[in-house]
Amino acid sequence: xxxxxxxxxxxxxxxxxxxxxxxxxxxxxxxxxxxxxxxxxxxxxxxxxxxxxxxxxxxxxxxxxxxxxxxxxxxxxxxxxxxxxxxxxxxxxxxxxxxxxxxxxxxxxxxxxxxxxxxxxxxxxxxxxxxxxxxxxxxxxxxxxxxxxxxxxxxxxxxxxxxxxxxxxxxxxxxxxxxxxxxxxxxxxxxxxxxxxxxxxxxxxxxxxxxxxxxxxxxxxxxxxxxxxxxxxxxxxxxxxxxxxxxxxxxxxxxxxxxxxxxxxxxxxxxxxxxxxxxxxxxxxxxxxxxxxxxxxxxxxxxxxxxxxxxxxxxxxxxxxxxxxxxxxxxxxxxxxxxxxxxxxxxxxxxxxxxxxx
Amino acid sequence: xxxxxxxxxxxxxxxxxxxxxxxxxxxxxxxxxxxxxxxxxxxxxxxxxxxxxxxxxxxxxxxxxxxxxxxxxxxxxxxxxxxxxxxxxxxxxxxxxxxxxxxxxxxxxxxxxxxxxxxxxxxxxxxxxxxxxxxxxxxxxxxxxxxxxxxxxxxxxxxxxxxxxxxxxxx
Numbered sequence: 001x002x003x004x005x006x007x008x009x010x011x012x013x014x015x016x017x018x019x020x021x022x023x024x025x026x027x028x029x030x031x032x033x034x035x036x037x038x039x040x041x042x043x044x045x046x047x048x049x050x051x052x053x054x055x056x057x058x059x060x061x062x063x064x065x066x067x068x069x070x071x072x073x074x075x076x077x078x079x080x081x082x083x084x085x086x087x088x089x090x091x092x093x094x095x096x097x098x099x100x101x102x103x104x105x106x107x108x109x110x111x112x113x114x115x116x117x118x119x120x121x122x123x124x125x126x127x128x129x130x131x132x133x134x135x136x137x138x139x140x141x142x143x144x145x146x147x148x149x150x151x152x153x154x155x156x157x158x159x160x161x162x163x164x165x166x167x168x169x170x171x172x173x174x175x176x177x178x179x180x181x182x183x184x185x186x187x188x189x190x191x192x193x194x195x196x197x198x199x200x201x202x203x204x205x206x207x208x209x210x211x212x213x214x215x216x217x218x219x220x221x222x223x224x225x226x227x228x229x230x231x232x233x234x235x236x237x238x239x240x241x242x243x244x245x246x247x248x249x250x251x252x253x254x255x256x257x258x259x260x261x262x263x264x265x266x267x268x269x270x271x272x273x274x275x276x277x278x279x280x281x282x283x284x285x286x287x288x289x290x291x292x293x294x295x296x297x298x299x300x301x302x303x304x305x306x307x308x309x310x311x312x313x314x315x316x317x318x319x320x321x322x323x324x325x326x327x328x329x330x331x332x333x334x335x336x337x338x339x340x341x342x343x344x345x346x347x348x349x350x351x352x353x354x355x356x357x358x
Numbered sequence: 359x360x361x362x363x364x365x366x367x368x369x370x371x372x373x374x375x376x377x378x379x380x381x382x383x384x385x386x387x388x389x390x391x392x393x394x395x396x397x398x399x400x401x402x403x404x405x406x407x408x409x410x411x412x413x414x415x416x417x418x419x420x421x422x423x424x425x426x427x428x429x430x431x432x433x434x435x436x437x438x439x440x441x442x443x444x445x446x447x448x449x450x451x452x453x454x455x456x457x458x459x460x461x462x463x464x465x466x467x468x469x470x471x472x473x474x475x476x477x478x479x480x481x482x483x484x485x486x487x488x489x490x491x492x493x494x495x496x497x498x499x500x501x502x503x504x505x506x507x508x509x510x511x512x513x514x515x516x517x518x519x520x521x522x523x524x525x526x527x528x529x
């Protein structure tokens with residue numbers, strides 16, 4: 001146990017290097033996406049436009065009829081979905097016969113400060129969905145949105161219901177009045193002027209501010225406990241490799257376009273307009289009762305980024321008849337990378353999608 | 359959210375670990391009476407309880423309206439200070455760069471944009487190639503002619519080397 005004291009400085013040094021590398025990537029005007037680790041599952045890019053690079057992962061074995069489009073969050077790189085064998089959501093979906101498409105968001109640069117929910121939802125996701133439908137020769141897709149990507153997907157489904165056959169929000173930040181997550185209360189106390197000042201100074205919300213927001217959620221964990229965890233599990237096979245990759249991803253924050261940052265903090269977080277169907281994107285009100293397709297709302301029980309109590313009410317706000325909440329004992333990221341989730345959660349999701357495939 | 363009851367329970371548990379269990383287990387270990395690894399287990403239990411308590415305290419601090427207000431009020435000041443620092447360092451570095459002749463971020467950005475434009479132009483030219491390209495036979499013929507030109511030039515150079523002992527300069 002005493003060796004922990006001699007190993008901690010080395011862990012901290014490596015952590016500091018990762019943080020500095022993340023900072024360097026974050027301040028680059030053209031975010032170096034080529035720095036991402038190599039993908040586990042091979043893919044080809046079938047469409048590029050706006051801020052979307054659309055990847056196609058071919059289904060393995062007998063193919064399902066409806067392709068799956070995954071909408072990732074705007075604030076991190078998506079390689080967490082395809083990190084290691086046995087811990088890859090992409091691998092799980094393709095092995096279950098789903099032709100899987102992933103929206104790899106191209107990080108914004110100085111000329112993208114104008115981009116708000118309208119541009120991302122009504123242009124980018126819509127273009128990606130149509131590119132998938134055209135390629136597959138279908139009229140509808142299954143849509144899966146993770147975290148902030150879940151919020152974008154919810155807006156898209158409400159505004160373009162005709163193109164979405166099945167919808168799976170995963171750890172969806174929905175009801176922002178829920179104060180279970182401490183950092184939310186800080187966001188609620190930020191004045192609108194402060195939010196506007198950030199974009200006035202920087203144009204986009206810098207990656208370093210996004211990172212500071214995540215780190216401040218659990219400072220002791222980031223400063224000490226995660227390294228102690230690494231020390232205690234250094235004999236566990238694969239732990240240190242997973243730790244390294246996960247920490248690298250944690251330091252892969254990307255900037256958020258100025259307009260969407262303002263809308264997110266002021267309209268989504270502070271005014272909580274989405275659950276009230278009062279949010280407006282591109283002049284159109286996001287009416288949740290427009291969502292009529294089958295919905296499986298996946299919630300992580302131990303989520304400390306999006307409180308389960310924030311995601312669960314989504315089901316009651318939509319008009320779908322075929323809808324359910326699926327809760328799983330995992331954290332925010334564990335729901336996509338843990339081997340337990342690949343063994344127990346995702347097979348259930350695949351079965352649900354298969355039942356709604358015809 | 360941490361309730362005061364949970365905090366009290368964790369505090370009592372930590373107190374018990376630090377002042378009862380840890381000294382008892384340490385004494386037993388020193389006397390060789392304890393089980394293998396018992397001391398280590400107790401230390402980790404105390405650590406876990408301490409971390410849980412600290413995390414709950416941090417959460418409570420964030421949810422404290424006074425702390426939230428204070429942080430909310432100090433943010434604009436911090437942002438202004440950072441803006442001022444960036445302006446000062448930007449001006450200083452601009453002067454330093456002009457002295458050393460190094461390129462600034464704006465210049466690098468301009469070069470990058472130019473490269474991007476050139477790439478786009480090249481891609482569009484490549485895309486337009488099939489329309490302008492000759493038939494396969496014409497391409498083959500052109501290749502053969504180029505090959506013959508190359509061989510002729512090489513022969514000429516070899517001849518020059520053999521006569522003068524060095525490669526003659528091209529006219």
